[in-house]
Amino acid sequence: MSNTNNAIILVARILLSFMFILAGFGKLTDAAGTAGMIAGAGLPAAAALAYLAGAFELVTGLAVLVGFQTKIVGWLLAVFCVFTAVLFHLPYASGAELVNILNQIMVMKNITLAGAYILLATYGPGVYSLDARRGAYAAA
Numbered sequence: 354m355s356n357t358n359n360a361i362i363l364v365a366r367i368l369l370s371f372m373f374i375l376a377g378f379g380k381l382t383d384a385a386g387t388a389g390m391i392a393g394a395g396l397p398a399a400a401a402l403a404y405l406a407g408a409f410e411l412v413t414g415l416a417v418l419v420g421f422q423t424k425i426v427g428w429l430l431a432v433f434c435v436f437t438a439v440l441f442h443l444p445y446a447s448g449a450e451l452v453n454i455l456n457q458i459m460v461m462k463n464i465t466l467a468g469a470y471i472l473l474a475t476y477g478p479g480v481y482s483l484d485a486r487r488g489a490y491a492a493a
Contacts, residue, residue, distance in 0.1 A: 424474045
C-alpha cells in the first residue's frame with residue numbers, strides 16, 4: 354500500500370475515533386443523561402451501564418486512534434453501533450416530530466459508522482499504527 358493510502362487510513366482513524374473519545378469521556382464525567390436513556394429503554398442498572406458504555410467508548414476510541422487491536426475493536430464498534438441504533442434510536446415514535454427526525458438521523462449515522470468500522474476491521478489500521486509496529490498488521 355502506498356504512503357498516501359496509509360496516510361489516508363491514519364486520517365480516517367483519527368476521524369473515526371473522535372466521536373467515541375469525546376462521547377466516552379462525557380459519559381464518564383456526567384453519566385446522568387446516558388443513565389436516563391438506558392433506564393428509558395428498560396435496561397436495569399442504568400448508572401452502571403452508563404459508566405460501562407463510557408469506558409467502552411473511550412477505550413475503543415483511543416484504540417482506533419492509535420491503531421491498537423484494530424480488527425477486534427473495529428468489529429466491537431460495528432456491533433455496538435448497530436446495537437445502540439436498534440435499542441435506543443430505532444423505536445423513534447415519540448410523538449415529538451423533532452425527536453423522531455433526530456432519532457432517524459442517529460440510526461442512519463450508527464449504521465453508516467458500523468460500515469466504516471467493518472472496513473477498518475477488514476483492511477486494518479495501515480502502517481502508521483501500533484498494530485503495524487508490533488507486527489500484528491501485515492502491510493500489503
